Amino acid sequence: MIILGIDSSTKTASVGICDGEKVLASFTLNHKRTHSEKLLEMIDMALKIAQLDIKDIDALAVTNGPGSFTGLRIGLATVKGLCHALNKPCYTVSTLDALYENVSDGSEEVLYAPLMDARRGEVYCAAYLNGKKVIPDSAMPLSEFLEKIKEFNFDKVIFTGDGVYPNIEIINSFNKKYLIAPEHIIFGSGPSVIRAALKYGKELDYRDVKAEYLRLSQAERVKGEK
DSSP states (O other), X not given: OEEEEEEOSSSEEEEEEEETTEEEEEEEEEOSSOHHHHXXXXXXXXXXXXXXXXXXXXXXXXXXXXXXXXXXHXXXXXXXXXXXXXTOOEEEEOHHHHHHHHHOOOXXXXXXXXXXXXXXXXXXXXXXXXXXXXXXXXXXOHHHHHHHHTTSOOXXXXXXXXXXXXXXXXXXXXXXXXXXXXXXXXXXXXXXXXXXXXXXXXXXXXXXXXXXXXXXOHHHHHHHHO
């Protein structure tokens, strides 16, 4: 099955095409241009590299949160439009699951901790140990998350995601053995979205696709305070 995977949940946009486990094309851009400007262009480039027509795609996969509210909406709208036009199914996956899939090598006794910068002193986070998600997708202060993962038995932690470097001082104070994912895999990728979709994703009709933000938007918070 040929799947097109898209992640626009952060400042970095990623697109990939896989035929089963074989990666046919993968692009990741960290650029000032908005996702709405570059996403369709990246999809077109990926199809050309893979020597495919858009009609050759059997299904689409997309991250539906957590992440940037605007970025998620752009990615979901793009995928829903393509699924509608092509009459293809859609898989939605957690952005944190995709980040985990991008760094996991199946090692036991390693706790994987994807972190996304949620701003306002918080991170979007989850934890995976021995192939299982042991802390569900959450939004909380990083210090609170670090206390939670200390409850598990592991040899070391691998931190990944765009929430790492904005919080590097807090991470450096962590009194357990840890590593930070290499720069080339610390962000998500289109193929990792596809791998996460095949493992954890839900196949949906495009009309049922929705974002999982984990917390209210700024506008919703202001409205609730009135």
